[in-house]
Amino acid sequence: MEKLMEQFLEQSAQAEESFYRVEEQRLQVEDRRRETEHARELHMLQMLAQMFAGISSARPVKSVLFFYVKTLLFVSSVFERYNSLGSSSHRAMDEEVFSLVKSVVPPLTSKKHKGQDGRIGIIGGCQDYTGAPYFAAISALKVGADLSHVFCTKDAATVIKSYSPELIVHPVLDSPNAVEEIEKWLPRLHSLVVGPGLGREDSLLKTTKEVIERSKARDIPIVIDADGLWLVTQQPSVIQGYQKGILTPNFMEFTRLFEALHHEPLNSSDHSRSVMQLSGAMGNLTLVLKGEQDLISDGSKVYSCSVEGSGRRCGGQGDLLSGSMGVLAHWLLPQHILAQYLMNPSVVAAFGACSLTRQCNSQAFQRHGRSTTTSDMIQEIGPAFRKLFET
């Protein structure tokens, strides 16, 4: 009897194993099919965009109109397909977003000069916090930006410079003409990350508010995190409705902001709904609620990023996230007109940066376990980026 039982258990284990093997193969085939189909669609869209740009100046109005209608029909059919993904698996969703990010990663060619792949500005760094702006700025470089500028207080500057010769550090944030000093650089910056290590001193927040206003006037993508969110909680109008703005609150920051805008306590049982509500109240700004799953919304839909990370929650991971997001926002927002038909580019930038941060966390944890720090995660940005966006 015992022997029979043993045989039975062994056979069921084998059957189970072979079921999972077949299932795994089926999923791989399905993944490859989707990737090929997706690459074909993107390629066609790119060709259509180029053709449209080419003919709009050369052809008579009637044929331009005909072409325009055909293009719209095609794009909307792809758009429908994307929307239908709402019901498909997380993995499929991840793959679709990764493809969009892949399509905007700038090629590494010898034809470019320094700065073309991104000049990112970080507003933050004060006496108490020097690590946060460093983490954000170095992460931007490791993702692929060419230059990272940190605008911090005088006493933080030497400390930040001493962490890394890679960064350009401006000790201007607490100077009497701080806004003008920073504004001089705005025409050269592709995106701004506001808040890491900024602190909450009134005079610094006042300067920051003015810098945000002037950056909006220049249409610069702005990621707001940490103490930048403290400012937004006091004065939501500083960023409300700005479509190139992305907010990245942790749960604490989210709760403060939600309660400031809705004048009622947060109902913590339905985070997705709250994220949609808050994004709507902020004028459909892209919002990322960080946590076990990162919830991302522009008020119309909620996307959940659950790329596997680890159980290690050392400080500074949010700074890695905001710095990376600054670069992806620059790559996605201005130039990729096609992505606008498929998905909000700010949402794609947010989703891409969340995935990357979590992947870095997972890889660093595999090496360092409990002793993982944000610096270890930063070492993983290159390999994690290649794994997600370059294979």
Ligand SMILES: NC(=O)C1=CN([C@@H]2O[C@H](COP(=O)(O)OP(=O)(O)OC[C@H]3O[C@@H](n4cnc5c(N)ncnc54)[C@H](OP(=O)(O)O)[C@@H]3O)[C@@H](O)[C@H]2O)[C@@H](O)CC1
């Ligand atoms: N090396 C450096 O220089 C670094 C500097 N940093 C900089 O520090 C500045 C202040 O940022 P901050 O996040 O500490 O401030 P704030 O929002 O008041 O939170 C304080 C309290 O909120 C809670 N709490 C937090 N998260 C939560 C969650 N998910 N879910 C629930 N509760 C949560 C938690 O409360 P506790 O559990 O301790 O009671 C926590 O103590 C900012 O400039 C930032 O950039 C960091 O970037 C790290 C690396």
Ligand SMILES: Nc1ncnc2c1ncn2[C@@H]1O[C@H](COP(=O)(O)OP(=O)(O)OP(=O)(O)O)[C@@H](O)[C@H]1O
């Ligand atoms: N419980 C969790 N499980 C897995 N990943 C998480 C979890 N919480 C946060 N993360 C990841 O860490 C990233 C940073 O989130 P976190 O909540 O640590 O931000 P933060 O508090 O602003 O960080 P910082 O220490 O830089 O201020 C998130 O984008 C998410 O990818």
